[in-house]
Amino acid sequence: QKEVEQDPGPLSVPEGAIVSLNCTYSNSAFQYFMWYRQYSRKGPELLMYTYSSGNKEDGRFTAQVDKSSKYISLFIRDSQPSDSATYLCAMNVGGSNYKLTFGKGTLLTVNP
Amino acid sequence: DTGVSQDPRHKITKRGQNVTFRCDPISEHNRLYWYRQTLGQGPEFLTYFQNEAQLEKSRLLSDRFSAERPKGSFSTLEIQRTEQGDSAMYLCASSTNSNQPQHFGDGTRLSIL
Numbered sequence: 001q002k003e004v005e006q007d008p009g010p011l012s013v014p015e016g017a018i019v020s021l022n023c024t025y026s027n028s029a030f031q032y033f034m035w036y037r038q039y040s041r042k043g044p045e046l047l048m049y050t051y052s053s054g055n056k057e058d059g060r061f062t063a064q065v066d067k068s069s070k071y072i073s074l075f076i077r078d079s080q081p082s083d084s085a086t087y088l089c090a091m092n093v094g095g096s097n098y099k100l101t102f103g104k105g106t107l108l109t110v111n112p
Numbered sequence: 113d114t115g116v117s118q119d120p121r122h123k124i125t126k127r128g129q130n131v132t133f134r135c136d137p138i139s140e141h142n143r144l145y146w147y148r149q150t151l152g153q154g155p156e157f158l159t160y161f162q163n164e165a166q167l168e169k170s171r172l173l174s175d176r177f178s179a180e181r182p183k184g185s186f187s188t189l190e191i192q193r194t195e196q197g198d199s200a201m202y203l204c205a206s207s208t209n210s211n212q213p214q215h216f217g218d219g220t221r222l223s224i225l
Binding site for chain 1: 218
């Protein structure tokens, strides 16, 4: 079992839909959780950065962390064609353990 | 803030050749990371520098790979005697400290003929 599991999709939604992306993890020591967006042939771009459990909102994006269930989510409201990309969840222990462990990424297409 | 810069963006080489990639981190970021990403996978950690000191190397980094960060500024990643399995996107990231998010460059895509 990989440390971080993420459904690779692909996921296809109509413009304006609410998108839900999820990751599960097995290492209970993970404390910092990130979502990155990656367009084709580009590097990952940081979208959300959260510490510990709870919700964090930034514009159309909401990140949720449930440490008791070892489950994180990213919600995208009013999705746009420009949101079409691969979404990667990432996490690390923090402190002296800086290595990011990534999911495989979910390929999202938002159709106009 | 000009972001993390990587050069070249794409490198095509024949099997057995040596290649070198460069990464310029965000200025004043003292931590620099290298990752490798293959098609359909998330990035995997290769190595990490704090200033000029290389503090950790993944077991993915065979002895054909070497990374340096002279003077704690830019970094280079060299692969000697390239193999087909080295074909991947090599990503560089930087951060101010380990509890701050890592920011990535656009990577160097390596293709081995």
